[in-house]
Amino acid sequence: MRKVVYSRYGGTEVLEMVEQPSPTPLLGQVLIDVKAVALNPLDWKIYEGQMAFVTGSKFPRGIGIEFAGEVAKAGPAVGRFKPGDPVFGMLDPFKGDALGDQVIASEQQIHLKPPTLSFEQAAALPIGGLSALQILDDLAQVGKGTEVLINGATGGIGTMATQIAKRRGAIVTAVVGKRGVPLAMRWRCDHIVDRSSQDVLGLNRRFDVIIDLSDKLPFAASKPLLKSRSVYVNAYPNPKDILLGYIHNAVSQRKRRILMMKPNAERLELLGRLAGDWLEVVVGTTFPMSDFRRAYSETKANGSAGKTVFVVT
Numbered sequence: 001m002r003k004v005v006y007s008r009y010g011g012t013e014v015l016e017m018v019e020q021p022s023p024t025p026l027l028g029q030v031l032i033d034v035k036a037v038a039l040n041p042l043d044w045k046i047y048e049g050q051m052a053f054v055t056g057s058k059f060p061r062g063i064g065i066e067f068a069g070e071v072a073k074a075g076p077a078v079g080r081f082k083p084g085d086p087v088f089g090m091l092d093p094f095k096g097d098a099l100g101d102q103v104i105a106s107e108q109q110i111h112l113k114p115p116t117l118s119f120e121q122a123a124a125l126p127i128g129g130l131s132a133l134q135i136l137d138d139l140a141q142v143g144k145g146t147e148v149l150i151n152g153a154t155g156g157i158g159t160m161a162t163q164i165a166k167r168r169g170a171i172v173t174a175v176v177g178k179r180g181v182p183l184a185m186r187w188r189c190d191h192i193v194d195r196s197s198q199d200v201l202g203l204n205r206r207f208d209v210i211i212d213l214s215d216k217l218p219f220a221a222s223k224p225l226l227k228s229r230s231v232y233v234n235a236y237p238n239p240k241d242i243l244l245g246y247i248h249n250a251v252s253q254r255k256r257r258i259l260m261m262k263p264n265a266e267r268l269e270l271l272g273r274l275a276g277d278w279l280e281v282v283v284g285t286t287f288p289m290s291d292f293r294r295a296y297s298e299t300k301a302n303g304s305a306g307k308t309v310f311v312v313t
């Protein structure tokens with residue numbers, strides 16, 4: 001089977017496709033024929049070495065965290081799945097190797113694919129959906145009437161956070177690029193800021209919660225948009241900000257929090273149900289797996305409204 005791997009940190013030039021023997025699922029594991037893998041900014045942050053303080057220097061490494069496909073073989077003691085079942089799931093974010101013809105996952109890492117979702121949509125659900133729930137429920141309590149600003153409202157996490165916050169009755173201001181405007185309108189966001197023509201810092205309003213998914217609106221810059229007891233969340237953990245946030249939160253009523261997304265089997269199952277019902281999973285662009293270098297360089301350079309997904313055939 002084919003697998004995309006790399007043996008040193010660097011740009012897309014370090015990625016290569018190799019042939020490997022098909023792996024055997026061990027106790028509690030499932031072998032999956034992969035049909036789709038979603039791209040994440042975390043993929044390139046890892047292969048470029050930006051997360052080396054977590055990922056270390058062990059090579060070769062695979063790439064690709066969230067996927068969908070069909071069960072090829074169930075290992076010993078697997079009770080929930082059988083060959084042919086359509087499934088989706090995510091690997092440990094720092095041990096992704098889903099981009100290939102087959103992947104091994106533990107039984108807890110996968111769920112049955114909702115029949116209404118394509119394989120591409122199912123692959124695009126876990127990281128955005130779990131991150132959104134963690135932000136809206138654990139880091140900031142977003143519910144009916146919460147005034148929330150989502151900066152990057154139509155990216156992988158933003159599409160999920162925006163729809164869920166609206167569904168709960170929050171008052172949502174969505175900051176989007178031009179191509180995100182129709183999505184924000186479709187989800188009836190209360191205020192839409194098209195960043196190509198309006199500066200978010202020029203808004204004469206204050207929010208209970210600010211969620212920055214762009215890595216471009218730091219806590220210090222967002223202060224004019226915060227109330228005295230607001231919560232600010234971003235998604236780019238680094239040791240300095242974690243320490244600063246800890247000190248800041250000890251003395252201030254305004255809180256700054258950083259997403260450190262954790263896999264969560266119950267929430268992933270819930271997301272599958274929501275996506276089978278009203279939650280829209282937006283696949284912006286698809287690439288064949290063989291176009292892995294182009295897919296990463298174009299997505300990194302140009303972004304995508306919704307997720308970019310590899311189709312594996």
Ligand SMILES: NC(=O)c1ccc[n+]([C@@H]2O[C@H](COP(=O)([O-])OP(=O)(O)OC[C@H]3O[C@@H](n4cnc5c(N)ncnc54)[C@H](OP(=O)(O)O)[C@@H]3O)[C@@H](O)[C@H]2O)c1
Pocket residue numbers: 040041042045127128131151152153154155156157158175176177178179180195213214215216235236237258259260261262302303304305306307
């Ligand atoms: N810490 C964790 O556990 C964790 C987990 C998952 C993700 N993340 C991180 O969270 C961030 C968001 O993830 P994602 O999957 O949602 O990424 P994404 O799909 O690339 O979305 C990023 C969003 O930011 C928007 N954006 C870019 N420049 C902007 C600007 N100057 N002002 C406002 N918005 C801007 C993009 O809009 P356009 O497409 O229109 O440019 C896009 O909607 C990434 O940095 C990712 O690495 C962290």
